[in-house]
Amino acid sequence: MAADHEQVEEIMARSCNSNVHFHDIPDAILSSIFSLITDTRSRNAMSLVCLKWHLIERSTRTFLSLRGNIRDLFLLPTCFRAVTNLDLSLVSPWGSPILDSSPNTALLAQALHWTFPSVVTLTVYARNPSILKFLAPQWPHLRQVKLVRWHQRSSTTLGFDFLALFEHCHSLASLDLSHFYNWTEDLPPALEAYPSVAASLSHLNILNYTSAQGFKSHELLAITSACPNLREFLATCIFDHRYFGSVGDETLLSLATNCPRLSLLHLVDSSSMSAARGNPDNDGYTTGDARIRQNMLIEMFSALPLLEELVLDVCHNVRDTWVALEMLNSKCPRLKSLKLGQFHGVCKGIDARPDGIALCSRLESLSIKNCADLTDSGLISISLGCPRLTKFEVQGCKKITKLGMTKVASILRKTLTEVKISCCKHLNTVTSLQALEPIQDSLQRLHIDCVWEMVEQSGSEASSSAKSAGLKCSEKRRGIWEETNLNKKYKKYNGNGDGYASSTWEKLQCLSLWIEAGELLNPLALAGLDDCPVLEEIQIKVEGDCRHQSSPSPPDDFGLSSLRCYPRLSKMELDCQTAIGYALTAPSGHGDLSPWERFYLNGIGKIEPHRAQLLASTGHRC
Amino acid sequence: MSSSTDSPTLTTETTQLSPQPDTETAKPTKKITLKSSDNQIFEVEESVAMEFATVKSFFEDSPSTDTVPLPNVTAKPLSQVIEFCKEQIKFKANPDEAQKKKYNAEFVTEKSDKDLVDMIPVANYLEIKDLLDVLNQAVADRIENKSVEYVRSFFGIDNDFTAEEEAALRREHAWAYEGVDED
Numbered sequence: 001m002a003a004d005h006e007q008v009e010e011i012m013a014r015s016c017n018s019n020v021h022f023h024d025i026p027d028a029i030l031s032s033i034f035s036l037i038t039d040t041r042s043r044n045a046m047s048l049v050c051l052k053w054h055l056i057e058r059s060t061r062t063f064l065s066l067r068g069n070i071r072d073l074f075l076l077p078t079c080f081r082a083v084t085n086l087d088l089s090l091v092s093p094w095g096s097p098i099l100d101s102s103p104n105t106a107l108l109a110q111a112l113h114w115t116f117p118s119v120v121t122l123t124v125y126a127r128n129p130s131i132l133k134f135l136a137p138q139w140p141h142l143r144q145v146k147l148v149r150w151h152q153r154s155s156t157t158l159g160f161d162f163l164a165l166f167e168h169c170h171s172l173a174s175l176d177l178s179h180f181y182n183w184t185e186d187l188p189p190a191l192e193a194y195p196s197v198a199a200s201l202s203h204l205n206i207l208n209y210t211s212a213q214g215f216k217s218h219e220l221l222a223i224t225s226a227c228p229n230l231r232e233f234l235a236t237c238i239f240d241h242r243y244f245g246s247v248g249d250e251t252l253l254s255l256a257t258n259c260p261r262l263s264l265l266h267l268v269d270s271s272s273m274s275a276a277r278g279n280p281d282n283d284g285y286t287t288g289d290a291r292i293r294q295n296m297l298i299e300m301f302s303a304l305p306l307l308e309e310l311v312l313d314v315c316h317n318v319r320d321t322w323v324a325l326e327m328l329n330s331k332c333p334r335l336k337s338l339k340l341g342q343f344h345g346v347c348k349g350i351d352a353r354p355d356g357i358a359l360c361s362r363l364e365s366l367s368i369k370n371c372a373d374l375t376d377s378g379l380i381s382i383s384l385g386c387p388r389l390t391k392f393e394v395q396g397c398k399k400i401t402k403l404g405m406t407k408v409a410s411i412l413r414k415t416l417t418e419v420k421i422s423c424c425k426h427l428n429t430v431t432s433l434q435a436l437e438p439i440q441d442s443l444q445r446l447h448i449d450c451v452w453e454m455v456e457q458s459g460s461e462a463s464s465s466a467k468s469a470g471l472k473c474s475e476k477r478r479g480i481w482e483e484t485n486l487n488k489k490y491k492k493y494n495g496n497g498d499g500y501a502s503s504t505w506e507k508l509q510c511l512s513l514w515i516e517a518g519e520l521l522n523p524l525a526l527a528g529l530d531d532c533p534v535l536e537e538i539q540i541k542v543e544g545d546c547r548h549q550s551s552p553s554p555p556d557d558f559g560l561s562s563l564r565c566y567p568r569l570s571k572m573e574l575d576c577q578t579a580i581g582y583a584l585t586a587p588s589g590h591g592d593l594s595p596w597e598r599f600y601l602n603g604i605g606k607i608e609p610h611r612a613q614l615l616a617s618t619g620h621r622c
Numbered sequence: 623m624s625s626s627t628d629s630p631t632l633t634t635e636t637t638q639l640s641p642q643p644d645t646e647t648a649k650p651t652k653k654i655t656l657k658s659s660d661n662q663i664f665e666v667e668e669s670v671a672m673e674f675a676t677v678k679s680f681f682e683d684s685p686s687t688d689t690v691p692l693p694n695v696t697a698k699p700l701s702q703v704i705e706f707c708k709e710q711i712k713f714k715a716n717p718d719e720a721q722k723k724k725y726n727a728e729f730v731t732e733k734s735d736k737d738l739v740d741m742i743p744v745a746n747y748l749e750i751k752d753l754l755d756v757l758n759q760a761v762a763d764r765i766e767n768k769s770v771e772y773v774r775s776f777f778g779i780d781n782d783f784t785a786e787e788e789a790a791l792r793r794e795h796a797w798a799y800e801g802v803d804e805d
Contacts, residue, residue: 022777025742029758036762044795048770050782054791068797077794 023052035060058082064116066091070098073108076115085121088112089148097127099134106134113138120144126180128154129161136168144203145169146176150210153182159190166194174203178234181210188222198226207234207266207273214238214270216245224258233259234266236273239290239314249296256303263308263334269315272341277449277514277543278396280425284372286342290316297324301331308334313341313369320345322356329360339367339393346371349378358385367393367420376404383411393420393447401426405435413438417507420447422514428453433528440505447512452523505532510539517544517579518552521559530565537571538563542600543578552599561603576600654681655689662697663689666704673707675749694747699740702733706753730760735776738764 034056037043040063047057064080065087073091091098099105112135121144126132136142145165153161161182165172177187187206191198204227206215214236215223224230237247247267256262292314301307301324310332321343328335338360340346346368347356357366358381366382366389368374374397383389389412394400405427409416416439421432428451436443511532515521521540563569579596654671656664671677677690692700706729713722730738738760745753765773774781783791 022739022779025739026746029742029746029754033758033762033765036759037766039766040798042766042768044798045768045770046765046773047795048783048788048791049773049777050779053779054783064798066797067799077797079794080798 027056030056031060035062038063040065063087068092070096073098074111076111078115080115081117083116084118085144086116086119087123089123089125089146091125095125095127095151097131098125099131105130109134109138122146123148125149126161127151129156129164132161133164136164140168141171142169143171144174144176145172146178147180149181150179151181153186158183159186159188159193161186162190163193166190166197170197170200172197172200175201176203176205178205178207178209180208182208184213184215184219188219188226191223191226195226199229201227202229203232204230205232205234206236207268208236209273212270212273217247217251218245220247220251221254221258224255228259229261230259231261232264233262234264234268234311236268236270239269239292239316240271240288241291241316242288246291248291249293249300252292252300253296253303256300260303261306262304263306265304265307265309266311266313268311268313269341271315272313277423278370280396280398280423282398284370284396284398285344286316288316290314290318290342292318294320294324297321298327298331301328304332306334307332309337310335311339311341312343313339315342315370318343322346322348325357326355326359328357329362333362335360336363337365337391338363339369340371341369342371343368344372346374347378347381349375349381354381354385358382361386362388364388365391367391367395368397369393370396372398375399376401376407379404380407380411383408387412388415390415391418392416394422394424395420396423398425400424402431402435405432406438409436410438413442417442418445419443420512422447422449429524429527437503440503442507443505444507445510445512446505446508447514450513450515450519450521450524452519452527503531505529506534508532508535510537511535512539512541514541514543517542517546518549522562524559525562525565532566534568535566536568537573538566538569539573539575541575541578545580546596547580551595556599557602558600559603560601561606564606574600656700657689657691658695658697658700659693660696662700664697664700664704669711670704670707673710673750676747692747695744696740699737699744702737702741703744703748703750703753706756707750710752726756730756733760735764739777 034046037046043057043061047054058079059082061080061082063085064083068076068091070091070093088098099108119139120142122135122139122142123146124131124135126147126149132147142165147161161180204223206223216238220235220237223235224233238245239247241248252267321340322345325343325346328338338357340357345356347358349355349358357363357368358378363386366386374394376399379394379400392408392412394405405421409419419436419439421427421435424432427435429448432448436446511529513521513524560574563572652668653665654668654677656666656671656677658664671681671690680690681687709725709729710722713725733741738757742754742757742761745757764776768776773779
């Protein structure tokens with residue numbers, strides 16, 4: 001704060017002899033400056049500066065995520081009249097239908113319209129169909145709609161949730177149902193009942209996070225034939241041929257012919273939506289193969305000449321895909337971003353001659369997930385063949401090693417800014433970081449898994465070397481904790497004689513980590529990530545089953561305090577949703593905060609809480 | 623006049639270094655004199671001056687003059703604007719989006735807040751859209767995430783709200799408060 005004041009004084013001194021005052025700038029320019037600022041806090045602050053700023057701020061505020069209690073909606077201020085993008089999904093109590101609480105539902109809906117007359121983009125928690133029945137007529141010019149519902153679907157006829165929306169909003173261009181719980185049977189009949197609305201849709205997102213259901217083959221075809229003008233289409237589907245309605249290559253081809261203008265296509269198997277980390281030790285092949293033949297894939301690619309982004313996360317083996325992928329470059333000349341899941345043989349990598357995916361030279365983003373036979377030489381061909389890659393992800397590729405990733409990093413040194421290495425058997429935290437050394441000064445975003453084995457083994461000659469596998473978990477945790485402490489001392493005495501490269505990650509802004517439940521965060525800095533001067537954001541995902549671990553005892557802590565070493569850290573997300581069972585460990589009388597929660601949150605106060613925005617979603621799955 | 627914007631600026635330099643037989647590009651570049659409000663004289667190449675829409679239309683109206691008076695513009699911001707436009711012309715002749723972006727970012731980061739605010743009316747008066755966009759974004763970046771007090775002193779603005787008005791505004795903001803940034 002002191003530094004702030006100095007700065008303020010300095011600026012005041014300078015502005016005294018200024019001959020142009022900020023308010024001499026024409027209002028039109030001020031408005032365009034203001035409209036460049038989207039951050040809500042900044043906007044709130046700006047409107048408090050002076051009357052003139054207040055007026056300009058209000059007239060340029062186009063986005064509002066409405067907060068407050070639904071019972072007070074009649075007190076809504078009418079000052080946000082320029083809002084075009086309104087989010088009604090977060091009013092509290094969260095999840096309640098926003099209009100049912102009032103006796104004058106229709107009046108309240110009208111009040112919302114008066115308050116926000118120019119809305120074209122709406123996000124709303126649609127617990128039941130009646131909400132849209134009242135809201136949709138208020139804004140007939142809605143173009144983008146996102147519905148939210150995690151709650152059970154009410155027992156109405158199929159597709160009833162969408163009817164009011166389609167009936168009143170004829171210029172609907174975008175519909176997002178990714179966070180809307182509904183049955184896969186719901187959407188097709190609703191779209192078929194309103195063909196003109198369906199035809200005007202250019203963006204449809206049915207990549208559903210709220211249910212484990214995937215869309216069946218005939219449903220996908222019904223949807224895509226109703227919406228022939230889709231530019232962007234994202235959907236969960238079933239690729240497993242043992243299930244009824246599974247998506248095979250014929251469905252893919254018909255889908256492509258139904259929507260020939262697609263520039264973005266995401267088709268993700270429903271089993272992939274849970275996003276659990278795979279087992280790094282299996283061989284990488286699933287038991288069943290998907291019914292996707294190479295020649296049909298090629299035909300599908302030829303039917304989509306405008307494609308720019310493609311995700312095919314199949315979750316069942318698609319083998320020898322290099323034949324089809326070699327055609328991708330010529331069939332889809334605009335393709336920039338590609339993600340493949342469970343595609344094998346994407347690149348043979350023989351003699352470093354480019355083949356398969358390595359021929360897609362225009363790719364800027366590539367993500368390879370669960371490719372069982374991707375080797376280091378494959379990686380080298382890819383990095384030679386795709387010189388424009390700025391983003392590269394490998395996930396669950398068992399055969400690649402540090403050598404291959406080092407090559408990728410050094411060949412793509414000039415372009416690469418975002419890397420993810422996850423669940424690759426031969427790449428633990430230390431080796432991943434070492435492999436990325438060539439791009440250490442240019443990397444901006446990084447995901448790695450926290451797998452400490454190497455830190456333990458080679459990290460300290462000073463302490464006793466190996467941990468026997470039979471050690472109890474809590475002892476193991478203590479062990480690492482002591483070990484890291486020891487290491488720090490060791491480091492102090494020896495300067496940089498600790499064996500790790502400790503050069504700076506100059507541009508790293510965003511770090512994402514996966515860590516197994518019960519493991520500690522402390523070794524992170526020791527593993528090579530100790531110097532990140534501009535790191536602003538950390539996401540930590542904890543996964544695993546706490547029930548198999550002994551309950552943590554008080555001196556143990558996860559190690560959030562070790563994040564102090566990042567001076568610019570201002571945003572952290574600690575996600576324990578996939579850590580199972582730790583609410584059950586709450587001892588009687590301490591139901592408020594279980595030992596596991598203490599374990600994870602201990603030390604959080606030490607990371608400068610006044611600057612840090614914390615988004616901790618502690619798990620409630622038991 | 624019309625050919626000026628298309629012809630590459632570097633032609634004069636290249637002809638000076640190695641005289642080419644091609645006579646079309648070898649013509650000497652015309653200089654244009656700009657006069658700021660504090661009577662400073664700037665000689666710029668015609669192609670640079672034509673980046674300024676105001677100067678361009680001035681010439682279209684009265685093509686015989688060679689000194690353009692700019693009564694609303696002082697010397698310092700004008701020199702910076704000229705510097706910016708010279709670079710932009712190089713990028714026009716030789717498009718490289720990444721380099722251009724980098725240059726634009728560097729151009730504003732090394733400027734003081736006052737320089738930025740001073741340049742905006744100049745860019746506006748001379749109608750240089752590219753520069754105006756860059757400057758607007760730079761000022762917006764400097765307002766973002768700052769406290770009310772900081773912004774007031776930054777721009778030398780006095781608080782003209784009464785305590786009641788301010789409290790009312792803060793109540794309005796309760797409806798817009800966001801605890802967490804959107805991704």
